[in-house]
Amino acid sequence: MIRSLYVRIAVTFLVIVLVSISIAYYTANQLFRHDLKGQNGMEEMMITRLERLYNDSSPRSLPVFLEQVSSLQEMSIVAVNRNGLVIQVGRTSRAIVNHLSYKTVADIFEGDKARVDFVDEHSSGPPIPPAYGRLAQFGNTKWAVFIAPDHVRQVRSFQRNTFTILITLLVVGCVLILFAARYLVKPLKMMTAATTRIAKGDFSVQLPMSHKNELGELADSINKMAHSLSQLETMRRDFVSNVSHEIQSPLTSIGGFAEALRSEDLTEADRNRYVGIIKQESSRLSRLSENLLKLASLDSEHHPYEPVTYRLDRQLRDAVLSCEPTWLAKRLTVELLMEETVIKADEDQLNQVWINLLANSIKFTPEEGKISFQLSEKNGYAVVRIADSGSGIPEEERDRVFERFYKIDPSRDRTHGGSGLGLSIVKKIIDIHGGTIEIEDAEQGAVFVIRLPLKPELDI
Numbered sequence: 001m002i003r004s005l006y007v008r009i010a011v012t013f014l015v016i017v018l019v020s021i022s023i024a025y026y027t028a029n030q031l032f033r034h035d036l037k038g039q040n041g042m043e044e045m046m047i048t049r050l051e052r053l054y055n056d057s058s059p060r061s062l063p064v065f066l067e068q069v070s071s072l073q074e075m076s077i078v079a080v081n082r083n084g085l086v087i088q089v090g091r092t093s094r095a096i097v098n099h100l101s102y103k104t105v106a107d108i109f110e111g112d113k114a115r116v117d118f119v120d121e122h123s124s125g126p127p128i129p130p131a132y133g134r135l136a137q138f139g140n141t142k143w144a145v146f147i148a149p150d151h152v153r154q155v156r157s158f159q160r161n162t163f164t165i166l167i168t169l170l171v172v173g174c175v176l177i178l179f180a181a182r183y184l185v186k187p188l189k190m191m192t193a194a195t196t197r198i199a200k201g202d203f204s205v206q207l208p209m210s211h212k213n214e215l216g217e218l219a220d221s222i223n224k225m226a227h228s229l230s231q232l233e234t235m236r237r238d239f240v241s242n243v244s245h246e247i248q249s250p251l252t253s254i255g256g257f258a259e260a261l262r263s264e265d266l267t268e269a270d271r272n273r274y275v276g277i278i279k280q281e282s283s284r285l286s287r288l289s290e291n292l293l294k295l296a297s298l299d300s301e302h303h304p305y306e307p308v309t310y311r312l313d314r315q316l317r318d319a320v321l322s323c324e325p326t327w328l329a330k331r332l333t334v335e336l337l338m339e340e341t342v343i344k345a346d347e348d349q350l351n352q353v354w355i356n357l358l359a360n361s362i363k364f365t366p367e368e369g370k371i372s373f374q375l376s377e378k379n380g381y382a383v384v385r386i387a388d389s390g391s392g393i394p395e396e397e398r399d400r401v402f403e404r405f406y407k408i409d410p411s412r413d414r415t416h417g418g419s420g421l422g423l424s425i426v427k428k429i430i431d432i433h434g435g436t437i438e439i440e441d442a443e444q445g446a447v448f449v450i451r452l453p454l455k456p457e458l459d460i
Contacts, residue, residue, distance in 0.1 A: 009181040017173040021166045028162055046075065047145050051136040062138055063087050070150070078131070078146040079138075080105050087143075090150050096131045100146070108135050108144035187215050194222055203230035250281035305432060307345050307456065312382055313338040313375055315347065319354040320373065323362065330367045338375035341382050344455050349429045356422040357448055361388040365445070380454055381435075387447040398439045402427040 050069060059065040066077045067089045076090025078097055088097050131148035187207075194205045205226045207219040257274040260266065266274075320334055327334055361371045365388045374385040393401060402423050430437050435452040 009184060010177055013177040013181065014174060017170060017177070021170060025162060025166060028158075046073070047132075047134055047136050047147055050077075050145070050147075051138065054138045058139070063089070074150045076131070076148050076150045078133075079136075079143040080108075080146075081141055081143050082109065090148075092131075092148055092150055096146050096148060104133070105144045108133055109142070111135060184215075187219065191219060191222055194226070198222075198226055198229065201233075203227075203233060247285065250284050253281045254278050305346050305349075308347055309342060309344045310347055312341040312343045312345075312350075312384075312452075315351060316354055316373055316375060316384070319351060319358060323355070323358050326359075327362050327371065330362065330365070330369070332362065332365060332368070333370045335370065335372040338373065339377060341375055341377055342454070343382050343452060345433050345452060346429075349432070350452075353426050353429050353450070356426050357386050360422060361386060361390065361446070364388070364390040366390065369445075377454065381451045382454055384450040384452070385440075385447065386450075387442065388445040390445045392442060392444065393439055393446050395441070401439070402437075 050066075053069075054062070054065055057065075062079070066079065066087060069075070070077050070089040076092040076096060077088070078093050078100070079087040080100070086097060088094065131146045133144055133146035136143050136145040190207060194207055197205050203226050205222070207223055209216055209219060209223075257278050260274055261271060316338060317336060320336065358371070365371060369389040371386070371388045374383075374387075376383050427437060430450060430452070433452055434456055435450060437451075438449045440447040440449055
């Protein structure tokens with residue numbers, strides 16, 4: 001079995017060249033035969049001229065006369081009289097005699113004309129033109145005369161030139177094929193080496209884009225794949241680092257305060273405070289674990305997605321009311337401007353979206369601030385606009401706020417107990433529903449705009 005692509009390409013091209021040469025030789029042979037046939041229309045006229053020339057000149061010997069004419073005109077001539085005397089001159093005259101039959105000669109003397117084929121026209125061998133015959137009178141004797149062009153030299157020249165050209169094409173083609181195959185295989189070998197490096201974890205591979213064809217497109221795809229894998233590897237390392245940090249921090253606090261509780265000199269007030277801190281850090285670990293499990297479930301292909309038809313405006317109102325103690329504690333004003341909207345979606349998942357976004361707005365909006373919800377329908381989409389009067393999100397950070405564990409101000413987030421997973425969960429749920437989430441420019445605070453299809457085209 002041929003495994004080398006280089007050998008396969010070379011053998012394939014060689015087979016193509018051989019087939020092409022065979023077809024070219026067959027075509028040239030048929031064209032040559034056709035050309036010879038076009039030259040065979042003068043035989044009958046030539047017999048008439050022979051008859052007239054002989055009778056006008058009255059040579060002493062018919063064989064000598066025919067020999068001279070054959071030499072001058074490059075023709076093979078066979079003459080047969082009623083007594084069975086045969087005169088043959090020319091290179092192919094023997095072949096004509098060998099193919100003559102008694103009936104053919106008899107038909108000539110009866111006034112018919114004849115054609116003698118001595119090679120099948122469909123043969124791939126050297127073309128030999130047929131002989132034509134009719135009755136002729138030389139002096140007082142009638143002869144059955146057969147005449148054929150003597151193309152032996154032309155046939156040999158045709159064969160020699162044709163074979164020379166075809167062999168030259170074969171040799172030159174084979175040499176060029178070897179170089180062409182190497183030229184084609186070289187970038188593929190480079191790509192193989194590149195993919196091997198990628199498989200070993202080296203994502204710094206960059207293939208040259210010298211080909212603007214399919215190979216160039218393949219090289220570009222490999223470069224993009226390496227870049228994407230590099231980003232994924234970076235994200236994986238950041239993810240592990242962030243998870244380790246988020247888990248290590250509360251664990252350190254829990255361990256430290258648990259050790260402090262062993263002290264016998266600890267007052268009751270300090271003991272209660274340490275227990276409260278341990279409980280707070282435990283809750284933080286629990287939320288982190290819950291969010292990680294939620295993201296893992298959303299990332300899986302088997303995450304439950306159960307769309308139902310319900311009133312979106314009522315769901316938003318219920319989400320605001322469920323968080324009422326939190327925003328009342330900060331004396332926030334929550335404004336609801338919503339149209340009656342019916343949507344088909346997974347109610348539990350979208351409820352998670354509104355709770356997360358509202359919790360962020362409450363968290364980062366100062367006391368006596370304002371949060372507004374606006375809901376409208378536009379072009380088959382439900383458009384939800386959530387705005388707050390908080391510190392806002394810098395424009396250069398907006399493309400990254402949906403990344404996992406990303407924090408605009410890590411120290412601020414630690415104060416509020418955030419892990420940087422809330423907006424990632426929001427983005428994932430909205431993507432599952434075929435919607436979009438964007439951050440708009442605002443003079444103050446942050447403005448999230450969510451667009452969800454009222455009726456998804458395909459239920460997942």
